[in-house]
Structure formats: structure tokens, C-alpha cells
Amino acid sequence: MEMDKMKAVIEGLLFASGDEGITLRQLSSILEVTAATVSHLIDELKYDYEHEGRGIMIIKSHEVFHLTTKPEHSDYYKKLLETPQATRMSQAALETLAIIAYRQPITRTEIEEIRGVKSDRPVKTLIARSLVEEVGRRDSIGRPALFATNKDFLTYFGLTSLEELPPLPEDLADRDTAEQDADLFFEQFNQEFGDE
Structure with missing residues (x-):
């Protein structure tokens, strides 16, 4: 699998893992590549998020990676939570x-x-x-x-x-x-x- 595709898969896995997050070992096992390769791809994703004006970032907490929102946008997220939801339940x-x-x-x-x-x-x-x-x-x-x-x-x-x-x-x-x-x-x- 080419590097760009692996990077996209990692991004999707980070999103899909939600609040639980995902470890380097899990990513390595799923992608069937070395931990070093996964680590390098995560560093590239972090760079992309920081330098392309994106609204998300990757954090690492207790050896678990999470996809999260940027803290500098927190005022907007607060407004979202304060806005009554107009969506109906399925x-x-x-x-x-x-x-x-x-x-x-x-x-x-x-x-x-x-x-x-x-x-x-x-x-x-x-x-x-x-x-x-x-x-x-x-x-x-x-x-x-x-x-x-x-x-x-x-x-x-x-x-x-x-x-x-x-x-x-x-x-x-x-x-x-x-x-x-x-x-x-x-x-x-x-x-x-x-x-x-």
C-alpha cells in the first residue's frame, strides 16, 4: 500500500476509534507495517493538520492517539453546544x-x-x-x-x-x-x- 493511502487509512482509523483512541501497536497490526512506519505517517498527518489551516489535530495521551479539535477554536464549539439541536431523532x-x-x-x-x-x-x-x-x-x-x-x-x-x-x-x-x-x-x- 502506498504511503498516501496508508496515511488516509490512519486518519480514518483515528476518526473511527472516537473517544477511545487507538494505539501505535493497533495501527501497526491493522496496516501490517512496522511501528516506525506508522509513527512516521502520524508525524506527517500532524504536520498536515498544523500547516494546512485544518480544524483538527492528533494528540497522544497514555500511549493512545486521538483525533481531536483544535483548542483555539473552542469558542465555536461552545456555541455549537449552546445551540438547540433542530435535528429529529431517527x-x-x-x-x-x-x-x-x-x-x-x-x-x-x-x-x-x-x-x-x-x-x-x-x-x-x-x-x-x-x-x-x-x-x-x-x-x-x-x-x-x-x-x-x-x-x-x-x-x-x-x-x-x-x-x-x-x-x-x-x-x-x-x-x-x-x-x-x-x-x-x-x-x-x-x-x-x-x-x-
Whole structure:
């Protein structure tokens, strides 16, 4: 693989690794090149970010590399965080939120069994929006994380307790559980999300 392509792959891996970051050893293993080569390519990326007027940079903390924003732009990032988000939640996030609200505490695997698809991203979205949180670990193999709604969820929807959630009708036995949960949730709260 040519050097420019490897540099692009490293950049993508740094981005994809998110907050966890990635080590020199991991990069070397993934690219199947020496650590020295990876180190040289990271130095080139750092130089590019510093000299091309870019908004990102690479930092190294405890032997882990991270792609991050430049501190001199922090005022703009603060403004972004202060700006109310006008984006609506995805169908997947709404379904996942409905399932968690009605079945909590629940593991990601249990959510995926109900939805029939992977649910990593919707759960992360809900955590990022502070509607869901990890509340413990299931006492089973692997001790999977348990997720539940939180105080912000109640506040967001104007509820004082989970007992105020509309009950699931018993006459919908022929419909899929996830569909029941999501439909009822949408009926009650879709207007709230539409106003975000």
C-alpha cells in the first residue's frame, strides 16, 4: 500500500476509534507495517493538520492517539453546544427508546432481539442525548450493561414517573413487541420530538 493511502487509512482509523483512541501497536497490526512506519505517517498527518489551516489535530495521551479539535477554536464549539439541536431523532433511536422505556432495565442484546437489528448506534445516540443511561450489569455471562431511562427522560416528556407511560394494550398479541412499543411511544411523544 502506498504511503498516501496508508496515511488516509490512519486518519480514518483515528476518526473511527472516537473517544477511545487507538494505539501505535493497533495501527501497526491493522496496516501490517512496522511501528516506525506508522509513527512516521502520524508525524506527517500532524504536520498536515498544523500547516494546512485544518480544524483538527492528533494528540497522544497514555500511549493512545486521538483525533481531536483544535483548542483555539473552542469558542465555536461552545456555541455549537449552546445551540438547540433542530435535528429529529431517527426511527431506530425512537424504537430503541420506546423499548427501553417499557422494558427497562434491559441489555443491548435484549433490545436487538426485540428490534431484530443491531442497536449500538441508537443506544449511543440516546446516551448522548441524556435520555438513557447505564444502570448496572446483568448477572449473567459477560455481565452485559443494563440500560434504563433517567430523570432527563421524564423531564423531557413532562412525566413525574414511569407509571405515567401509557399502558400497552393487551389486544395486540398478533403484532410484534417492538412494533407495539414503538407505535405507542410514537403516538404519545412524536409531537415532542417534532418540536426539537
